[in-house]
Structures are given as C-alpha cells and as structure tokens.
Amino acid sequence: MTAQPTAAPPTMTALRAHLRGGPEQFELEEAPVPEPGEGEVLVEVHAAAITFAELDWDLSWTRDGADRTPVIPSHEFSGTVAALGPDADGTFQLGDEVYGLVPFDRDGAAAQYVAVPLANLGRKPVGVGHVQAAALPLAAATAWQALVRHARVRSAERVLIHGGAGGVGAFAVQIAAALGADVTATVLEPQRGFVAGLGAHRVIDASAEDFDGDGRAYDVVLDTVGGDVLVRSFGVLRPRGRLVSLQAPPDPELATAHDVEPLFFVVGPDPEALGAVAALAETGRLVIPIAATFPLADGRAAYASGARSPRPPGKTVLIVR
Numbered sequence: 523m524t525a526q527p528t529a530a531p532p533t534m535t536a537l538r539a540h541l542r543g544g545p546e547q548f549e550l551e552e553a554p555v556p557e558p559g560e561g562e563v564l565v566e567v568h569a570a571a572i573t574f575a576e577l578d579w580d581l582s583w584t585r586d587g588a589d590r591t592p593v594i595p596s597h598e599f600s601g602t603v604a605a606l607g608p609d610a611d612g613t614f615q616l617g618d619e620v621y622g623l624v625p626f627d628r629d630g631a632a633a634q635y636v637a638v639p640l641a642n643l644g645r646k647p648v649g650v651g652h653v654q655a656a657a658l659p660l661a662a663a664t665a666w667q668a669l670v671r672h673a674r675v676r677s678a679e680r681v682l683i684h685g686g687a688g689g690v691g692a693f694a695v696q697i698a699a700a701l702g703a704d705v706t707a708t709v710l711e712p713q714r715g716f717v718a719g720l721g722a723h724r725v726i727d728a729s730a731e732d733f734d735g736d737g738r739a740y741d742v743v744l745d746t747v748g749g750d751v752l753v754r755s756f757g758v759l760r761p762r763g764r765l766v767s768l769q770a771p772p773d774p775e776l777a778t779a780h781d782v783e784p785l786f787f788v789v790g791p792d793p794e795a796l797g798a799v800a801a802l803a804e805t806g807r808l809v810i811p812i813a814a815t816f817p818l819a820d821g822r823a824a825y826a827s828g829a830r831s832p833r834p835p836g837k838t839v840l841i842v843r
C-alpha cells in the first residue's frame with residue numbers, strides 16, 4: 523500500500539547512546555536525519571523491535587574496530603519509504619510500506635528515520651500492523667532460511683525444533699507446519715501450551731522428558747539451544763538427515779559418524795526470505811507474539827525490561843509513530 527510520504531526534516535528524535543554500556547546510556551535527543559547512500563532508501567520508522575543481546579555485541583558499538591558512538595539501537599523496523607538514495611533501483615517508491623533489518627554495525631531504527639540498503643528491505647505484509655511487522659525480520663527470516671534454504675524441508679518430513687517457544691523457534695514451528703512437515707518441538711514446561719497453539723504436532727517438555735527416546739526418528743533437526751542438545755541431536759536423525767544449528771557449526775566428525783548433513787549459517791540480507799515471510803503473514807495464520815510495547819520516549823525503560831525474568835514470548839517493540 524502506498525501512503526503519501528512526508529518530506530524528511532534535517533533532524534529527528536532518536537534514542538542514542540554516547541558511551542558503550544547498558545540501557546542507562548540511552549537518551550532521547552535530536553540527531554541528524556541520515557542520508558540514504560547509493561542503493562539505499564530512507565525509511566520513516568513506525569515501529570522498531572529490540573534484540574536485547576545487541577548491547578553486548580562489539581558490532582553494535584564499533585565499525586572495523588573503531589568506536590562509532592553515538593549509536594542508535596534497534597535493528598528491525600516497519601515503516602514507509604521517505605526518500606530514495608542515488609541508484610535505488612525502482613524496487614520501492616516513496617510512501618511504500620516496508621519492513622526489514624538494519625545491518626548491526628550501522629545506526630538502528632529507534633528513531634524517526636533510518637537509512638537501509640535495498641537488500642535489507644521487503645514489502646510490509648498487507649494487513650499486518652507495523653508493531654507486528656517490526657517483530658518479524660530477524661527471527662522469522664532466520665527460521666525461513668534454516669528450514670527452506672538450508673534444511674530443504676519437504677511435506678510430510680518429520681522435523682524436530684529445539685527451543686520451539688523462542689524467538690526463532692516459534693516462527694520455525696509455524697513455518698515447518700506450513701510446509702506440511704510433521705513437527706515436534708522441545709520446550710521448557712511453562713511454554714508447552716503456547717507452542718502447541720503454533721501448530722506443533724507434538725511438544726516435548728525438555729525439563730521432564732528426553733527428546734531422544736525414539737531412536738532415529740527425524741529427517742530434520744533445527745537446534746536453537748546448542749550445547750548438549752546439539753550433540754544428542756545427531757542420534758535422532760535418520761541416515762542423510764539434516765541438522766541445522768544456529769549457535770555453532772555441528773561437529774563434522776560426529777556428522778560423518780552418524781551419516782548426517784551438518785548445517786550452519788548466519789542470517790543475512792534476504793529479500794526472498796522477507797517476501798516469503800510476508801506471504802505467510804498475509805494468510806493471517808502466523809502468530810506473531812509481542813512481549814511488550816513502549817513509546818520511543820520510553821526507550822531506556824524498554825531496553826531495561828530485558829532484565830525481567832521470565833519474559834513473555836515475543837519481541838519488545840518501540841512505537842515510533
């Protein structure tokens with residue numbers, strides 16, 4: 523859908539940190555509106571989602587090893603195209619509703635505007651609000667890449683997803699079910715009902731039950747937990763089964779010993795994944811859990827809420843406009 527864009531002013535309200543640290547570093551202040559570079563667009567942000575762990579990553583504070591403060595956090599967003607950079611290829615027009623991911627070594631979307639490379643953008647799913655659309659790009663695109671591009675899941679295959687209630691896992695359960703797979707998910711007990719509601723055919727409470735009691739029962743395992751769970755997963759895969767890990771590459775020697783295909787990747791810019799996720803969201807059947815929303819003005823409190831335990835499933839989202 524195309525809405526009339528408003529011309530970008532020279533400055534904007536942004537959440538910024540001038541020193542590396544935690545939520546206490548964030549101030550709401552005026553900052554220059556970024557200039558979209560070659561092959562980039564400027565997006566007027568409506569909602570920006572938080573990845574709490576980003577404050578611990580070097581990439582969030584440095585580029586090529588050099589301090590890049592002041593920094594703007596939040597790297598997933600939903601909004602409208604406000605300006606096109608030189609050589610933007612015509613994929614998007616002013617006013618288009620878009621969603622996407624800002625590279626982690628650039629200023630993020632906790633601001634009225636963000637500049638983003640075209641490859642990091644997709645069309646916002648029609649009928650999905652900005653808050654929910656902002657919660658999709660990182661977790662849902664990772665789940666789609668893991669299951670479709672890397673594990674090549676086919677209808678009727680048996681798929682085991684570890685951490686089915688997590689950020690990536692909850693979308694993985696739904697995407698695998700949409701692909702026609704027979705889905706089993708492991709969870710920790712309080713999350714059982716939530717994951718059963720996402721379309722998992724079987725939910726295993728990993729705190730009370732072993733997931734590896736049925737022998738070599740699965741065609742695909744997607745592991746979002748790691749450690750011992752990853753090591754034990756080799757033994758539940760059928761010969762030539764695919765084991766996708768998100769935390770660290772599966773051990774190649776164990777893979778050979780079990781005749782399993784080991785797979786690991788790091789999520790990257792992927793318009794095809796964003797398009798596929800948008801198509802699924804437009805069916806109206808994708809559950810997009812939102813843990814909490816905060817206005818941009820309460821951005822510091824939003825980041826501080828990451829210390830709460832336990833946290834409800836889903837993203838914490840800043841409402842910018």
Ligand SMILES: NC(=O)c1ccc[n+]([C@@H]2O[C@H](COP(=O)([O-])OP(=O)(O)OC[C@H]3O[C@@H](n4cnc5c(N)ncnc54)[C@H](OP(=O)(O)O)[C@@H]3O)[C@@H](O)[C@H]2O)c1
Pocket residue numbers: 660661664684685686687688689690691708709710713728746747751767768769787788789790832
């Ligand atoms: N390679 C990539 O491109 C990529 C992309 C995205 C994420 N990741 C990585 O993938 C991992 C998962 O990310 P995420 O955002 O989905 O994390 P998350 O939201 O913390 O999800 C992990 C889930 O697993 C649950 N869990 C913990 N131990 C378990 C066990 N033994 N059995 C079953 N469930 C268990 C957690 O429950 P509790 O919350 O109760 O502990 C949580 O629901 C992280 O390490 C992240 O860094 C990698």
